[in-house]
Amino acid sequence: MIDNNQLLRFTTAGSVDDGKSTLIGRLLYDSKSIFEDQLKSIENTSQKKGFEGIDLALFTDGLRDEREQGITIDVAYRYFTTLKRKFIIADTPGHIQYTRNMVTGASTANAAIILIDARHGVIEQTKRHAFIASLLQISHVIVCINKMDLVDFSENVFNTISNQFESFCSKMLIKDVRFIPISALLGDNVVNRSENMTWYQGAPLLHTLETLHISSDINKVDARFPVQTVLRPQSETHRDYRGYAGRIASGVFRTGDEITVMPSGFLSKIKSIDTFEGALEEAFAPMSVAITLEDDIDISRGDMIVRSNNKPEASQDIEVMLCWLHNKPAKPRAKYTIKHTSNEQKAMIQEVIYKIDIHTLERKSEDDTLCMNDILKVKIRTTKPLMVDSYRDNRTTGSIILIDDATNETVAAGMIV
Known part of the structure; x- marks a missing residue:
C-alpha cells in the first residue's frame, strides 16, 4: 500500500533560527520515521552538546560545520513515509547569504513551508522566500508560525502575523496559503494537535501535508523533446538505425505524428518510439526514449523535436x-x-x-x-x-x-x- 502512495515534495524556508531543522526533526521523530541506530547516534551527540533531551535539528544538519555552528548551510534532503503519503523534504538555509540555496531546494517542490518566529513576525527573509515561492509557482504555501510557546500561545499574536503575511502576499500569485501555529520544539500542532492552543481549529502540519492536493506541474499539451544524443549502433542488426535520444520535456508523442525539428525547421514524421523494453505507440513526459524519423535529417544535441502544429x-x-x-x-x-x-x-x-x-x-x-x-x-x-x-x-x-x-x-x- 505504501509503495503506491502519492509523493509530495516540499521545502522549508525561513530566517535564521526560525526552527526549520527542528521542525523537520520533530516531523521525523513524532511520525516514527527514524531508524534506531540513527536515533541512538543523535541521542549521543545531543548529550555531548549538553542537551537534556534530543537536539531535533541534528536529524537534518548532517555536515560537520552545520553541527558545530548550529546552522543549516547546505540544502538537506530527507525522505519519510506515512501510511497516506511519501515525502521528500528539502531543508534550506535561513542565512541571507544562502538564499540562493532556497531557489535550488524549491525548484522541484509541490509545496513550501515558510516558518516565522512568533516573536519577530514577518521580516525581510520571510518576504524574500514568499516571493521566490511565487516566482517558482509553488501551488501550496503553508505558513508555520513557530515558537508559539515563547509568546504564551497567544491567538492575537498568531492573527497579527497571519494578517501581515496575507497583506504582503496579496500582491503575488500564490494559489493556496494556510496558517498553522506551532511549537516545533514541544511538538504542538506538528504531528499531534496542540493542547495549549485549543483556539486553533485547523489540522496539524502532518495531516495538512498528507491531504494537500498535488497537481502535476508537467505540461501535457505542448510536445517538446530536447535531443540529448544521436544513437548510431554499430551492430550488424542495427547498422541503419538512427535514433534521437532524450527525455520528453512535456506533452505526448505518437508514432505517425508530424513533427518539426527546431531550429532548422525540417519536417518529418515519427517512425518509431523506442525504449530499452521495446517499441511504444506513444510516449509522454517525463519518459526517456529514442525517436526515429521517416526522413534522414541532420539533428544534433540541443535541437528540439516538436509537433508541427504546436511550436515553441x-x-x-x-x-x-x-x-x-x-x-x-x-x-x-x-x-x-x-x-x-x-x-x-x-x-x-x-x-x-x-x-x-x-x-x-x-x-x-x-x-x-x-x-x-x-x-x-x-x-x-x-x-x-x-x-x-x-x-x-x-x-x-x-x-x-x-x-x-x-x-x-x-x-x-x-x-x-
Missing part, C-alpha cells in the same frame, strides 16, 4: 526573471554559458529591465547592478536561437541557468517570461 518560440533574445546566485556581482556585458534543456550557448546579459525591491515588491528600473540574492528582470542575448516557452506554461522549457566560463560556477537561475 525560437529566439536569440529572451526576457528572464533572474535570481543572481553568486557572491560576486555580474560584470558589465560579461559573457556566460546559458543552459536550457540540452542546449548550451554563449550568452550575454544585454539589459537589466528592472530589479525587485523585496520589501515593497516595487520595480526599480534605475538600478542595473546584479548582486547576490538580487531578483531582476533582464534581457539576455544568445549566439544561437533557444526554443523556449514561458515558465508559467512549461517549467522545463521555461527555465535556464547561467554559468561563468572562467570558473564553471553557476551564477544565476532564471525563469523565462
